[in-house]
Amino acid sequence: MPKNARLAASAAVLAITVGIAGCGAVQADAQDDRPLVLTTFSVLADIAANVAGDDLRVESITKPGAEIHGYEPTPGDIRTASQADLIVDNGLSLEAWFAQFVSEVDVPHVVVSEGVEPIDIASDAYAGKPNPHAWMSPQNVQVYVDNLVDAFSDLAPEHADDFAARGAAYQAELQQVRDDLVAELAALPDNARALVTCEGAFSYLARDAGLTEQYIWPVNAEQQATPQQIAQAIEFVHDNDVPAVFCESTVSDRAMQQVVEATGAAFGGILYVDSLSEAGGPVPTYLDLIRHDADTIVGGLSGAS
Numbered sequence: 001m002p003k004n005a006r007l008a009a010s011a012a013v014l015a016i017t018v019g020i021a022g023c024g025a026v027q028a029d030a031q032d033d034r035p036l037v038l039t040t041f042s043v044l045a046d047i048a049a050n051v052a053g054d055d056l057r058v059e060s061i062t063k064p065g066a067e068i069h070g071y072e073p074t075p076g077d078i079r080t081a082s083q084a085d086l087i088v089d090n091g092l093s094l095e096a097w098f099a100q101f102v103s104e105v106d107v108p109h110v111v112v113s114e115g116v117e118p119i120d121i122a123s124d125a126y127a128g129k130p131n132p133h134a135w136m137s138p139q140n141v142q143v144y145v146d147n148l149v150d151a152f153s154d155l156a157p158e159h160a161d162d163f164a165a166r167g168a169a170y171q172a173e174l175q176q177v178r179d180d181l182v183a184e185l186a187a188l189p190d191n192a193r194a195l196v197t198c199e200g201a202f203s204y205l206a207r208d209a210g211l212t213e214q215y216i217w218p219v220n221a222e223q224q225a226t227p228q229q230i231a232q233a234i235e236f237v238h239d240n241d242v243p244a245v246f247c248e249s250t251v252s253d254r255a256m257q258q259v260v261e262a263t264g265a266a267f268g269g270i271l272y273v274d275s276l277s278e279a280g281g282p283v284p285t286y287l288d289l290i291r292h293d294a295d296t297i298v299g300g301l302s303g304a305s
């Protein structure tokens, strides 16, 4: 290789290396002495950032698009977490990996679902356990915000008033998004008021919107979509003449496509629940996620998709 080309190549490698280091989500940044808050997944990071403002650094352990229930933390995650000042997790057994994870780092953590009224999972091996997807009700997220304001005020008492003010402003936005969701879904006719998804992640949203919920499997896990589970979903869609079915962004929709083929229902689209999209995608924030799902559900069930 000629010397110039070699130089250019090594400069390119350097640029790539720097680029990766620069956008690696969680880095110990010598320039940034704000307390580091680490959340377990992207949805919580966005909610927390709305309370934290510029007063704290908020990062997510799992990246947009990641499967969050069965995530396996890397040694790098553990190193990063040991440098955090606060770890934020959802609780309600959402993050199966979390107890082991926090046992390996000596950092305080706050469970944001504390105080939320859980809905129990109705079926399968998880029957009777609380459904972990409490954030799919914006009213529950108002409780998350109260918990974050308290935890952040303990962490950085000098900013307590700012956390409280941002929390109250965000809670007002949550109320608006919740009211819009309920109003939008109230327009669906009685024969289209069933929400059929891959994971049973929509119990809280379905309750808020007055929809009947049906799913193929209760919680994402390695083994999902048994033939019996698919058969039950097919039977439900048949019996209730459900016009459209949905699946979520973080899992394969293969099983739901079988339901579509067997029933003639439309595939109504991709819903977001366990992860935001990347910044340029359809749901870069939690409020976008709720709005996007409401639009997709209404579009699918009213035949407009």
Ligand SMILES: [Zn+2]
Pocket (backbone or CB within 6 Å): 069, 133, 199, 201, 219, 220, 273, 274
């Ligand atoms: Zn989930």
